[in-house]
Amino acid sequence: MVSLAPGSPGSEIEAYVRLDGAGFRQWRETTRQDHERFENRCIERFAGGTDAKQRPRSAREAIQSKEHVLEVREVGGWLERKEREALASIEKDASLSAEARRRQARELRRSADYVRFLLARKPVEIFTMEEAALAVPTLLGVQPEPEAERQAEARSRLERVVERQQALLGLDARRPRGVFVAQLEFQMRCFSAAVQGVASGRWGFGGGALDPEPSLLGSLGTSGAGLLWLVTQRPVYAIVYGLVHLLVFGFFGMAICRSAAVQWARGETPTHAETLRFAREKFFSFLAEAGFPVAIFLGVVVLLLIGGLVGAIPIVGEFLFGAGYGLALLGALALVFALLGLILGLHLMLPTVAVEGSDFFDAVQHAFGYVIQRGWNVAFYTLSLLLYGGLAFLVYRVIALLLLKVAHAITGAGMSWFGAWSSARTSTLGKLEAIWRMPAWNELSLLPGTGGLPFWGDFGHAPLSGGETVAAFLVEFWVFLVVAVLGAFVVSFYFCGSTAMYYLLRRDIDGIDYSEVYYEEDSDTGGEGPPPPAEAGEGKGTPLPVLGSQPGSGPVAG
Amino acid sequence: VAVGFLVRRRLAEPRRGRGLPAEASPMPGRPVVRLFEGLGDGACEAVQPSYNATSDGLRPVFRAARRQTAEREIPMDEGRQELRRIYWSEALPFVRLFGTVGRAIDLHHLSLALACVVLAYIGGTACGTGRVAA
Numbered sequence: 001m002v003s004l005a006p007g008s009p010g011s012e013i014e015a016y017v018r019l020d021g022a023g024f025r026q027w028r029e030t031t032r033q034d035h036e037r038f039e040n041r042c043i044e045r046f047a048g049g050t051d052a053k054q055r056p057r058s059a060r061e062a063i064q065s066k067e068h069v070l071e072v073r074e075v076g077g078w079l080e081r082k083e084r085e086a087l088a089s090i091e092k093d094a095s096l097s098a099e100a101r102r103r104q105a106r107e108l109r110r111s112a113d114y115v116r117f118l119l120a121r122k123p124v125e126i127f128t129m130e131e132a133a134l135a136v137p138t139l140l141g142v143q144p145e146p147e148a149e150r151q152a153e154a155r156s157r158l159e160r161v162v163e164r165q166q167a168l169l170g171l172d173a174r175r176p177r178g179v180f181v182a183q184l185e186f187q188m189r190c191f192s193a194a195v196q197g198v199a200s201g202r203w204g205f206g207g208g209a210l211d212p213e214p215s216l217l218g219s220l221g222t223s224g225a226g227l228l229w230l231v232t233q234r235p236v237y238a239i240v241y242g243l244v245h246l247l248v249f250g251f252f253g254m255a256i257c258r259s260a261a262v263q264w265a266r267g268e269t270p271t272h273a274e275t276l277r278f279a280r281e282k283f284f285s286f287l288a289e290a291g292f293p294v295a296i297f298l299g300v301v302v303l304l305l306i307g308g309l310v311g312a313i314p315i316v317g318e319f320l321f322g323a324g325y326g327l328a329l330l331g332a333l334a335l336v337f338a339l340l341g342l343i344l345g346l347h348l349m350l351p352t353v354a355v356e357g358s359d360f361f362d363a364v365q366h367a368f369g370y371v372i373q374r375g376w377n378v379a380f381y382t383l384s385l386l387l388y389g390g391l392a393f394l395v396y397r398v399i400a401l402l403l404l405k406v407a408h409a410i411t412g413a414g415m416s417w418f419g420a421w422s423s424a425r426t427s428t429l430g431k432l433e434a435i436w437r438m439p440a441w442n443e444l445s446l447l448p449g450t451g452g453l454p455f456w457g458d459f460g461h462a463p464l465s466g467g468e469t470v471a472a473f474l475v476e477f478w479v480f481l482v483v484a485v486l487g488a489f490v491v492s493f494y495f496c497g498s499t500a501m502y503y504l505l506r507r508d509i510d511g512i513d514y515s516e517v518y519y520e521e522d523s524d525t526g527g528e529g530p531p532p533p534a535e536a537g538e539g540k541g542t543p544l545p546v547l548g549s550q551p552g553s554g555p556v557a558g
Numbered sequence: 559v560a561v562g563f564l565v566r567r568r569l570a571e572p573r574r575g576r577g578l579p580a581e582a583s584p585m586p587g588r589p590v591v592r593l594f595e596g597l598g599d600g601a602c603e604a605v606q607p608s609y610n611a612t613s614d615g616l617r618p619v620f621r622a623a624r625r626q627t628a629e630r631e632i633p634m635d636e637g638r639q640e641l642r643r644i645y646w647s648e649a650l651p652f653v654r655l656f657g658t659v660g661r662a663i664d665l666h667h668l669s670l671a672l673a674c675v676v677l678a679y680i681g682g683t684a685c686g687t688g689r690v691a692a
Contacts, residue, residue: 178683246581259670263664380652388658485672489668496667504654
């Protein structure tokens with residue numbers, strides 16, 4: 001196996017972000033060769049003696065023979081019997097003190113659990129190196145078989161099975177992951193690093209998300225590099241998922257922006273039906289109108305491609321290509337401006353439609369115009385929102401963390417009756433601990449970590465019975481609901497913050513009052529138009545009465 | 559410093575601001591004047607106080623302002639103003655951004671965002687056919 005240098009990238013995305021182009025290609029090649037070598041070694045080791053015709057095609061096939069599957073089952077039964085008998089013999093051993101008896105029983109149970117984890121192909125990271133090294137000798141040494149031959153056979157079989165299972169675990173660890181899961185994990189790591197940067201006062205470009213001391217803007221830059229990996233290395237997936245993302249976030253984002261806009265201007269919250277209807281009407285026409293500039297964008301790309309094709313023609317083409325390259329640069333300039341406008345003004349487009357009820361072109365004009373006219377204001381508001389949102393996220397994360405930990409600790413103590421009972425398939429883990437592993441109290445951190453166990457823990461890390469598997473699935477649903485609400489807060493904050501920023505910029509540049517918001521004439525309800533602003537004192541966010549001004553148009557006390 | 563400067567400037571020239579009709583004053587019999595004219599409507603109000611009225615804040619600023627007023631020999635009854643309320647959101651508009659968390663945790667917004675997150679996750683895993691080297 002090729003050993004990578006310490007601190008070397010752990011995944012393809014990380015390698016892309018950390019290394020330059022040549023380094024990334026080399027990393028990919030080295031990793032591929034490493035996997036191939038590991039597979040070949042496994043095939044040699046476990047199917048080396050077989051004929052070339054019957055030779056298995058993959059390492060997994062070589063390891064997981066029918067004999068091995070049967071042997072795993074037999075060793076499982078042997079393990080249960082062995083543990084039972086060994087524990088009984090320890091109990092009967094009068095030469096041992098009570099303390100020594102407890103210690104030996106504990107060691108035996110841990111050793112049996114280690115082998116159980118391997119047989120179930122679960123990660124053995126909860127065991128120490130010492131426990132792992134002593135597991136097989138402990139199991140065989142506590143109550144040896146009466147005959148030396150049987151003892152040697154038992155040892156040989158156990159070691160054989162354990163070796164194969166460890167090889168399978170190695171293959172599992174090298175298995176490529178899905179693009180979405182890999183990208184999501186990377187982006188979550190960047191987000192955690194950005195929040196760490198906010199809390200630590202590192203708000204600049206000091207360190208990227210993969211550095212030991214990440215900063216806010218540096219982590220956002222790393223996140224952008226991760227997206228660049230997606231676009232350049234998995235372009236098809238980027239297009240497909242980009243469209244799905246655009247539809248989902250665009251539609252619900254429009255609904256949230258609309259609701260936030262009405263709440264801001266009128267101090268009232270529209271119903272789900274109203275906001276979703278508005279989003280349906282506006283977002284899909286918005287998308288349809290966006291097709292025109294996208295077509296122009298793609299047209300310019302195609303023209304540049306054709307220009308390149310012309311350059312491929314010998315002599316004449318080369319001359320034309322060289323002479324007309326200025327046009328290519330102009331086309332590229334237009335593309336760059338379009339991309340920059342999209343990146344800088346994207347977050348103001350949906351609020352523009354939500355507040356003004358306008359179309360795509362108006363949204364682009366507003367968003368781009370505001371960014372150009374008040375660039376520093378936009379930068380200041382964005383930084384303020386990032387800092388404020390980061391701190392708010394920290395508070396809600398701590399609440400979620402404590403919520404999960406407290407629930408886990410209390411219900412776990414009840415399920416295992418303070419450690420007296422174990423789960424169905426282990427001897428040392430409580431039932432809830434086997435179903436759902438949470439970080440210990442001393443491992444909990446106020447700041448989000450960029451590695452290790454996430455704050456919501458891990459599921460399915462231990463061998464489980466059928467009933468426990470069902471319980472694990474259901475508990476996982478509830479836990480992920482809590483985590484999803486935390487993610488929902490981030491999404492909601494982004495759209496509400498963008499809407500607030502739009503109102504501020506509009507007031508600043510166009511001088512339009514905060515209370516001005518678009519209302520569509522509703523023919524179904526008699527076409528009453530916008531409802532009157534809420535009276536002072538009703539509901540939250542109501543404008544306070546201001547002397548000498550019209551109701552609803554006055555300032556809100558800060 | 560900026561607030562102190564503006565308050566001092568306003569107190570030094572009390573009659574230049576837009577006065578409000580006496581009947582609009584929350585303290586009958588005493589006129590209302592507006593401060594911070596340049597920062598937007600209603601950024602700050604002040605009421606000419608009675609002789610023993612207490613100020614709600616910025617006491618040190620007012621002390622300094624009174625000292626300056628005295629130095630410039632402006633009559634006390636013209637120079638003395640009481641700051642009743644500062645509309646921070648008008649004086650510093652970005653303060654309004656701090657209402658974002660309250661709006662973000664609104665159940666209505668949160669439920670829409672939750673639906674968005676869940677659908678994006680399902681869509682992502684459904685489309686995730688590619689493989690990434692680990």
